[in-house]
Amino acid sequence: MKTELEAMKKNIAGLAESLGQVTIMEVCGTHTASIRKYAIRELLPGNVKLVSGPGCPVCVTPEQDIAAAITLAEREEVVFACFGDMMRVPWGERSLYSLYERGKDIRIVTSPLDALRIAREHPGREVVYFGIGFETTAPLTAALIEAADECGMENLSVFCAHKTIPPAIMQLLKGGSSIAALLCPGHVATIIGAQAFAFVADELKLPAAVAGFEAYEIMAALLCLLQMLHRGERKCVNMYPRAVTEQGNRVALALLDQVFEPCDAIWRGLGEIEGSGLRIKERYRKFDAACKFKTVLGGVVDGAGEAPGCICARILRGQSIPTDCPHFGGACQPERPLGPCMASSEGSCAAYYRYGG
Amino acid sequence: MEERITLAHGAGGEAYRELVQELFLPAYGNEMLEPLTDAAICSGSSVIAMTTDSFVVKPLFFPGGDLGRLCVSGTVNDLAVSGACPKYISVGMIIEAGFAMETLRRLVASIAATAREAGVSVVTGDTKVVEGGAADGIFINTAGIGVFLNGRKPLAQKIAPGDKIIITGYMASHGMAVLAARENMDFNPPIESDVAPLSALIDQVLQADSAINAMRDPTRGGVAATLFEWVTPETDIVIEEQSLPVRPDVAAACAILGMDPLYIANEGIVLLSVPARDAESVLRILQSVERGKHAAIIGEVREGGGSVYALTEYGTHRRIMMPRGELLPRIC
Amino acid sequence: MIASLKYEFNRANGASDKTGVTEMCLAIPGRIAGIRDGYAEIDYGGVFKQASLRLVKNARVGDYALVHAGFVIQLLDQEAGAELEKLIAETRG
Ligand code: SF4
Numbered sequence: 001m002k003t004e005l006e007a008m009k010k011n012i013a014g015l016a017e018s019l020g021q022v023t024i025m026e027v028c029g030t031h032t033a034s035i036r037k038y039a040i041r042e043l044l045p046g047n048v049k050l051v052s053g054p055g056c057p058v059c060v061t062p063e064q065d066i067a068a069a070i071t072l073a074e075r076e077e078v079v080f081a082c083f084g085d086m087m088r089v090p091w092g093e094r095s096l097y098s099l100y101e102r103g104k105d106i107r108i109v110t111s112p113l114d115a116l117r118i119a120r121e122h123p124g125r126e127v128v129y130f131g132i133g134f135e136t137t138a139p140l141t142a143a144l145i146e147a148a149d150e151c152g153m154e155n156l157s158v159f160c161a162h163k164t165i166p167p168a169i170m171q172l173l174k175g176g177s178s179i180a181a182l183l184c185p186g187h188v189a190t191i192i193g194a195q196a197f198a199f200v201a202d203e204l205k206l207p208a209a210v211a212g213f214e215a216y217e218i219m220a221a222l223l224c225l226l227q228m229l230h231r232g233e234r235k236c237v238n239m240y241p242r243a244v245t246e247q248g249n250r251v252a253l254a255l256l257d258q259v260f261e262p263c264d265a266i267w268r269g270l271g272e273i274e275g276s277g278l279r280i281k282e283r284y285r286k287f288d289a290a291c292k293f294k295t296v297l298g299g300v301v302d303g304a305g306e307a308p309g310c311i312c313a314r315i316l317r318g319q320s321i322p323t324d325c326p327h328f329g330g331a332c333q334p335e336r337p338l339g340p341c342m343a344s345s346e347g348s349c350a351a352y353y354r355y356g357g
Numbered sequence: 358m359e360e361r362i363t364l365a366h367g368a369g370g371e372a373y374r375e376l377v378q379e380l381f382l383p384a385y386g387n388e389m390l391e392p393l394t395d396a397a398i399c400s401g402s403s404v405i406a407m408t409t410d411s412f413v414v415k416p417l418f419f420p421g422g423d424l425g426r427l428c429v430s431g432t433v434n435d436l437a438v439s440g441a442c443p444k445y446i447s448v449g450m451i452i453e454a455g456f457a458m459e460t461l462r463r464l465v466a467s468i469a470a471t472a473r474e475a476g477v478s479v480v481t482g483d484t485k486v487v488e489g490g491a492a493d494g495i496f497i498n499t500a501g502i503g504v505f506l507n508g509r510k511p512l513a514q515k516i517a518p519g520d521k522i523i524i525t526g527y528m529a530s531h532g533m534a535v536l537a538a539r540e541n542m543d544f545n546p547p548i549e550s551d552v553a554p555l556s557a558l559i560d561q562v563l564q565a566d567s568a569i570n571a572m573r574d575p576t577r578g579g580v581a582a583t584l585f586e587w588v589t590p591e592t593d594i595v596i597e598e599q600s601l602p603v604r605p606d607v608a609a610a611c612a613i614l615g616m617d618p619l620y621i622a623n624e625g626i627v628l629l630s631v632p633a634r635d636a637e638s639v640l641r642i643l644q645s646v647e648r649g650k651h652a653a654i655i656g657e658v659r660e661g662g663g664s665v666y667a668l669t670e671y672g673t674h675r676r677i678m679m680p681r682g683e684l685l686p687r688i689c
Numbered sequence: 690m691i692a693s694l695k696y697e698f699n700r701a702n703g704a705s706d707k708t709g710v711t712e713m714c715l716a717i718p719g720r721i722a723g724i725r726d727g728y729a730e731i732d733y734g735g736v737f738k739q740a741s742l743r744l745v746k747n748a749r750v751g752d753y754a755l756v757h758a759g760f761v762i763q764l765l766d767q768e769a770g771a772e773l774e775k776l777i778a779e780t781r782g
Contacts, residue, residue: 005671039673083758110540110614111759113741136716140760143743187716190755190763215671220773242769243716243755249763252744354678545730545737609733612717613756 008219009043015226016045023049023178024225025318027169028185029056029347030213036351038215044222051318052351054168054267055185057133058085058344059316062266065161066091066340068297072128072159072289073099073106075296079122081107081115082130088335089343090307112144119148119156128289131160136187138162138278139252142259145280145287157289160280163265166196167276172317173204179318181207181225183218186240191256193248194238201236212240259284268340269316307338315341315348322349329353362456367486376484380462384469385479389445397480399445402504406441406511408432409500417460417494419538421550422531422624424497425467430624432501433475433554434574438627440512440563441503443475443556448482449498455489464495475554477501509563514571516587520658521636522596523629525558525643526551526651527604528580529611529618531625537610548606551625558648559627567639571630574623578680581619583628584665585679593661596677599670602651619667620680630658716757718765721750731756 016022026032032052035041041050054060070091073080080096087097087108100106105125107118115129131141141158148156165188173179182204184197189210200208207228211221221239228235238244256278265277280288290297309327314320322328322341332338334350341347358379365372382391389397412428429446436443448468452461472479505511534550536542555574562569575583580601584594603611603618611618625648631639636654643649656668665677719731719740728739729748741760742748753765 002671037675038669038671039675042673043671108540110542113759136757136762139744139762140758143741143760146743187755187757187762190716215669217773239773241773242765242767243763249744251746252762255744543738548736605734606736609717609719609736613733613738 005043005216005219008216008223012043012048012219012223012226013045015223015230016048019047019226019229021047021049022180022226022229023051023318024181024183024222025051025053025173025179026183026185026211027053027055027165028183028188029059029344029351030187031055031183031185031211031218032348032351034213034215034218036354038218040215040218043219048222048226050183051179051321052315052348053172053318054270054316055165056341056344056347057137057163058089059312059340059347060163060168060267060269061086061089061132061161061340062268063091064266065159068290069130069159070094070096070099071297072293073104075126075293077126079105079107079118079125079127080130081109081118081127083110083132084108085344086130086132088337089340090337095343112140113147115144115156116147116153119153123155125155126292127156128293129156129158131158131162134163134165134185134188135191135256136185138164138260139191139249139255142255145259145284146255148287149284153287157287157292158280159289160260160278161265162260162278163267164262164276164278166192166199167273168267168270169200170204171270171273171276173200173206177318179206181209181229183221183225184208184210184236186210186212186217186244189238189240189244189248191249191252193246194236194244195246196248198236201234205234207234208236209239210237210244212243267316269313307332310339312339312341312347312349322352325349358458360458362452362454362458362461362486364454364486364488367452367484373484380465381482384465385448385472385482387478387480389478389480390482397445399480399502401444401502402506404505404511406436406439406503406505407500408435408439408503409498410435411496411498413493413496414535415493415539416535417464419535419550420547421534422552423464423467424495425464426471427552427624428497428499429468429471429475429477430552430554431576432499433477433556434624434627436501436503437554437556437559438512438572438574439503440505440509440569440572442506442509442560443477443501443503443554445480446472446477446499446501448479449500450482450484451492451496451498452484452486453489453492453494454486456494461495464497471554475556477554477556512569512572514573516571516589516592516594516630516658517632518592518658518660519633520570520630521633521654522584522594522656522658523631523636523640523643524580524602524626524653524655525555525629525649526626527602527607528575528623528626529607529621530604531623532579532621533607533610533616533618535622536614542610542614544606544610546606548610551623553625553648555625555627555648558643558646561642561646561649562629562639565638565642567635567642568632569629569635569639570632572627574627576624577622579618579620579622580628581617581665581677581680584677587630587658588663588665590663591660592663593659594656594665595659595674596656596665596667598667600653600655602653602655619677633657716755716762718753718755721748721752721754721761724748724750729754729761731761 263279337343341349643652723730
């Protein structure tokens with residue numbers, strides 16, 4: 001493997017010589033982590049720069065949603081179920097983790113189906129599952145809602161903050177930017193198919209490559225992107241064929257369509273993006289925590305304060321890197337994060353912190 | 358004896374006497390404990406090692422171990438890595454009223470068995486009972502004393518450039534076993550903890566008179582935390598990622614939960630920093646013992662500036678950061 | 690390359706007992722060892738865990754599956770190693 005990697009490294013260096021400064025964006029938190037974990041930058045020439053886009057689902061979840069989640073989790077009757085990633089995201093002084101430390105019933109789950117089990121075990125309590133994530137994770141939440149419906153579960157609902165990636169990429173890059181090529185998220189593509197990223201080449205006129213997560217898969221995709229830049233081609237290439245097909249996972253897509261419908265959604269750092277969210281359809285409305293707890297959530301206001309000086313918004317747009325932030329590694333560290341990019345283990349700030357700046 | 362612990366068991370009266378006579382003495386029995394005097398009288402050396410640690414774990418019983426085995430092993434290992442021979446421990450318990458006697462019996466039996474395995478005597482103890490809800494079932498504190506025999510000296514615990522870093526076995530097994538049990542991960546077969554007293558294994562190495570610059574059991578914060586305690590402003594530690602031994606089931610569980618085994622707690626392994634010339638012989642001694650079978654050299658100490666690096670399988674370098682905060686399983 | 694891919698595959702599955710740091714993509718591959726009531730028993734190199742088959746069709750014992758948070762999200766195409774190699778060869782020009 002090392003020799004293949006060496007070969008790719010040489011090829012990339014060779015291609016980069018004929019190109020000026022090349023900035024490639026990746027929009028997947030797992031890519032961010034892999035790139036840092038394998039120290040892939042060490043394998044790239046100086047003029048090839050990698051930046052992270054809005055690929056970490058925790059980081060792009062807006063403050064309003066965090067506030068709503070914390071408000072629900074604080075309620076006496078609620079058992080709040082969520083992924084560990086979300087726990088440390090701060091909202092003012094509070095976070096789900098701080099509630100958990102104070103003894104609130106918050107369950108860290110590793111699958112949405114855990115929420116179903118918890119609801120069954122606690123018939124007298126209201127179980128609320130926090131649905132976050134992109135197209136990779138949304139079908140799992142859909143499966144949870146479908147299963148809850150099938151067994152007539154009364155005490156389970158989903159606070160749905162799911163988002164879809166393509167509209168965000170479109171919004172971010174459509175006005176032109178310094179980004180020369182796009183590394184497309186492999187697991188999102190597993191569900192929505194490589195063709196869902198064709199618009200990057202066709203409309204944004206940028207080379208795109210769907211990439212896997214091992215070092216050689218990322219290097220192969222980068223090589224492919226540089227080759228296209230070198231030749232002046234604008235295509236979307238599937239460099240993760242073992243998991244990604246052109247059309248994606250039709251069963252999962254059908255289930256998404258059965259349970260959710262697109263809606264406008266707010267992204268931290270990017271603002272409102274048309275059609276970039278997923279809302280629970282009318283038919284399954286009784287599992288929608290936003291409806292079930294409407295009166296409770298009505299009063300939740302935003303603005304309890306993004307930390308002053310936190311530049312997560314710029315980082316999510318690929319305009320800054322974490323080390324540009326004055327708080328990075330000082331006032332802001334993984335166990336007491338000031339912003340979501342540090343709170344989520346897949347956030348850029350956390351990845352920089354863990355794997356060195 | 359009653360089925361459950363009551364406040365009376367902590368009140369020093371008849372119930373307490375019964376607990377001592379019928380449960381503790383038969384399990385721990387030795388001539389230093391038996392007089393039941395206020396303080397145990399033990400023999401020692403002119404320099405001794407002493408340590409204490411408190412133990413809480415959820416669940417109390419997990420695959421491969423339990424709180425009893427843990428509270429003896431933890432203290433014994435802290436003594437052993439100082440270069441001392443662990444001899445005596447105390448066992449202090451804080452128990453919640455309503456705690457099942459049968460569960461206590463099992464824990465006490467485990468403490469006794471682990472103490473025997475480690476070659477230490479339980480020479481004194483204490484039991485307090487608190488109201489239901491005031492403690493999470495049971496907390497145990499153990500303190501231990503180790504002696505320096507045959508002219509052995511406490512280890513300097515200072516690494517030097519050129520040292521090889523040796524690990525005595527698979528890492529992250531204990532932490533992942535407890536996590537998987539606590540969170541009902543349903544791995545099949547269940548992930549087993551390797552919690553164990555390591556005094557015998559360490560004694561083998563000390564007997565050979567090898568030069569050992571530092572030795573530590575990488576408990577909370579995992580191997581990464583120990584490397585950070587060791588590294589000095591004048592040195593770097595470079596570990597080779599591919600040589601880190603991780604049991605396959607533990608590696609799979611770490612991957613599923615998005616956790617890095619370097620940061621996961623251990624209770625059954627030791628890290629050593631050994632001058633290069635002695636590294637191979639120390640490794641051979643370790644590997645000749647069952648508990649050290651999977652020992653490996655995982656890296657080395659270089660002159661540098663106080664950083665810890667991992668050399669990836671691709672020949673690239675990654676800085677390892679200090680572990681912080683409780684690890685949470687993650688999913689995206 | 691194909692042999693190496695296989696190595697990677699085994700490595701990701703923890704089949705080698707020298708597996709290094711494993712924090713990787715959180716959808717991780719495993720082999721379907723059994724199927725019952727809509728659930729697959731996934732073999733991650735000796736340790737087994739269940740995953741729902743709600744999101745895939747035609748899963749069979751022996752297939753390699755990509756698992757994310759308790760669900761199989763895709764069956765892996767084992768022939769695709771060759772395809773990636775071809776793609777890399779193409780990009781080399
Ligand atoms: S380092 Fe902290 S404060 Fe700065 S941008 Fe990142 S998350 Fe925000």
